[in-house]
Amino acid sequence: MTDTQTPRPKRQDAQRNRETILAAAVATFSQAGLDASLEAIARQAGVGIGTLYRHFPTRETLAIAAYQHEVEQLCEKAAELQRTLSPDQALREWMGRFVGYVAAKRGMAPILRTVLSPEDEYFTDLRAQIHGALDSLLRHAIQVEVIRPDANVPDVMQAMSGVWLVSAEREWRDQAERLLDLLMDGLRYGATNQTTNRRTL
Amino acid sequence: MTDTQTPRPKRQDAQRNRETILAAAVATFSQAGLDASLEAIARQAGVGIGTLYRHFPTRETLAIAAYQHEVEQLCEKAAELQRTLSPDQALREWMGRFVGYVAAKRGMAPILRTVLSPEDEYFTDLRAQIHGALDSLLRHAIQVEVIRPDANVPDVMQAMSGVWLVSAEREWRDQAERLLDLLMDGLRYGATNQTTNRRTL
DNA sequence: CAGATTAGCGGAGGAGCCTCCGTTTTACAA
DNA sequence: TTGTAAAACGGAGGCTCCTCCGCTAATCTG
Numbered sequence: 001m002t003d004t005q006t007p008r009p010k011r012q013d014a015q016r017n018r019e020t021i022l023a024a025a026v027a028t029f030s031q032a033g034l035d036a037s038l039e040a041i042a043r044q045a046g047v048g049i050g051t052l053y054r055h056f057p058t059r060e061t062l063a064i065a066a067y068q069h070e071v072e073q074l075c076e077k078a079a080e081l082q083r084t085l086s087p088d089q090a091l092r093e094w095m096g097r098f099v100g101y102v103a104a105k106r107g108m109a110p111i112l113r114t115v116l117s118p119e120d121e122y123f124t125d126l127r128a129q130i131h132g133a134l135d136s137l138l139r140h141a142i143q144v145e146v147i148r149p150d151a152n153v154p155d156v157m158q159a160m161s162g163v164w165l166v167s168a169e170r171e172w173r174d175q176a177e178r179l180l181d182l183l184m185d186g187l188r189y190g191a192t193n194q195t196t197n198r199r200t201l
Numbered sequence: 202m203t204d205t206q207t208p209r210p211k212r213q214d215a216q217r218n219r220e221t222i223l224a225a226a227v228a229t230f231s232q233a234g235l236d237a238s239l240e241a242i243a244r245q246a247g248v249g250i251g252t253l254y255r256h257f258p259t260r261e262t263l264a265i266a267a268y269q270h271e272v273e274q275l276c277e278k279a280a281e282l283q284r285t286l287s288p289d290q291a292l293r294e295w296m297g298r299f300v301g302y303v304a305a306k307r308g309m310a311p312i313l314r315t316v317l318s319p320e321d322e323y324f325t326d327l328r329a330q331i332h333g334a335l336d337s338l339l340r341h342a343i344q345v346e347v348i349r350p351d352a353n354v355p356d357v358m359q360a361m362s363g364v365w366l367v368s369a370e371r372e373w374r375d376q377a378e379r380l381l382d383l384l385m386d387g388l389r390y391g392a393t394n395q396t397t398n399r400r401t402l
Numbered sequence: 403c404a405g406a407t408t409a410g411c412g413g414a415g416g417a418g419c420c421t422c423c424g425t426t427t428t429a430c431a432a
Numbered sequence: 433t434t435g436t437a438a439a440a441c442g443g444a445g446g447c448t449c450c451t452c453c454g455c456t457a458a459t460c461t462g
Binding site: 241 | 417
Binding site: 215218268 | 440
């Protein structure tokens with residue numbers, strides 16, 4: 001029971017291929033965006049398209065595998081922000097960074113949408129990680145009563161995905177910031193200690 | 202200058218084809234969802250795929266043409282709600298209906314996303330119509346000071362599209378309602394007359 | 403080391419998207 | 433009516449997605 005180790009180590013060629021594909025994916029995605037042709041990636045990796053699909057059954061799995069590290073870093077950032085900022089500032093700042101990150105990767109929005117959908121069994125771990133980061137931020141802010149006590153992770157997450165939809169447009173930055181502020185105010189509404197850092201109004 | 206009439210009436214076969222395609226589209230979309238195969242629609246209409254694309258250059262144009270009437274009705278509903286409800290209730294109710302409508306049409310969300318994007322020249326009219334409806338609702342609510350004075354159409358529209366993203370999921374209704382309430386509270390935040398009809402909290 | 407057992411490979415193939423362009427049809431004029 | 437230019441047609445073709453399955457070769461067993 002203790003060994004999560006021996007469910008047969010993968011065959012070496014498989015392991016090798018997986019890494020070749022991943023490398024090709026990172027290269028291609030960063031150059032052509034996340035909607036690049038998967039066949040092109042397979043070609044560049046020198047494997048058949050079937051092989052690519054066996055390793056990464058959907059575009060999302062491949063994209064996330066390519067960027068997993070960065071998303072993890074984003075989650076870790078939450079803890080750091082909590083140490084250095086007030087609870088509501090930390091929350092606002094983290095959301096801003098998350099949205100900014102998604103915006104920076106052209107095509108990331110729909111992929112993250114799939115990843116975050118609770119329907120999909122495949123991404124449970126990653127989802128839990130993101131969930132954890134946001135949960136911690138929300139709890140702190142609720143504890144000091146700067147946001148409403150019924151704020152919850154799924155709703156805020158969903159609201160955030162609404163925000164990064166906008167990031168496809170030119171001139172998105174301002175609107176995205178306004179929307180995040182609007183969201184923050186929605187979260188603050190009814191809280192005991194109403195502190196605001198809104199720019200508008 | 203007065204005659205908007207004579208920029209050459211379309212050829213009859215073209216007119217006929219347009220209508221045949223539209224009928225096939227309504228039938229197919231309502232049965233298979235808005236992501237149905239366009240080639241299937243062309244086939245069902247008995248025209249070549251080229252003909253379909255000439256009449257409706259994108260999936261969005263076809264889908265909107267098929268549902269234009271219903272969207273217009275939705276916009277007209279805004280005026281009616283304004284007569285029968287208080288300004289904030291009217292706003293909230295209209296948003297709820299809009300989201301509900303989008304949710305009812307599987308696949309409508311991404312299409313409306315394109316339609317509402319200011320980038321696209323094609324849908325200027327329809328966009329103006331929706332914009333007008335929402336604008337009226339917001340103005341009234343601002344006037345009686347139940348929502349913040351800096352609330353604006355593009356932001357609220359964008360926030361709404363965030364909400365109807367959720368409608369793809371099962372059990373979306375509750376979350377959608379919560380998100381709309383959250384949005385309403387964000388809009389109320391800082392308003393002079395704070396009236397709430399939140400269910401939670 | 404030979405033989406058997408699979409995990410893994412890879413590409414053919416069906417389906418859809420969209421464009422391009424040679425052919426057909428229509429409307430209008432002579 | 434007949435001729436003709438322009439409008440409209442339609443499908444072939446290039447591309448991508450994704451699945452399926454016969455083949456290959458890595459690993460295991462005796």
